[in-house]
Amino acid sequence: MDCILRSLIFFFENLGGHFGLWTTKNSVLFLGFVPIEVFFIATLAGATYYLLFPRTWDTATALSTSFLIAVVGAMLEAGLVSVDYLEYMNWWNSYLAVVAYFLTFLMMYKVNLLITKS
Incomplete structure (x- = not known):
């Protein structure tokens, strides 16, 4: 699972950097x-x-954990922006970061289930 997350991060971070979003x-x-x-x-x-999440699909768990991770991730990024370690540029903002984190971790929840069932 960590390989999937690292791959997603590598792809999206480089894509955003290439297009001048952060x-x-x-x-x-x-x-x-x-x-x-x-x-x-x-x-x-x-x-x-x-390790933490169930091996069967649970919509409530998927949505609630993805939302919690998204909000915390965006808050951590806001902290990095405030100390000038991260800079948002062009049209990217914290609200879009919440959506991006939410979709990424919702997708990871589904991929985790597909991997563990095979």
Whole structure:
């Protein structure tokens, strides 16, 4: 699961960076537009997500956890913006970050079920 999350992050972060939607500053190492620290966080988050959630589809769990993760993720990004480690540009904003996180983790919940059933 962490490989899936890292792949999604790598793809979307680089896509957003390429189109000038955001930029990240003060990283030890960048992989394209993606800071290496994000990969470490994605590894832990993906493994935790895989271990914690049920192996059957539950709409309430899928929607509530995805929403909670989306709100917390956007709040953490807002903190990074406030200390100038992350900068939103053009039309990207925190509201779109909530939607992006929500859709990503809802998709991950479904993919997790597909992987564990095979």
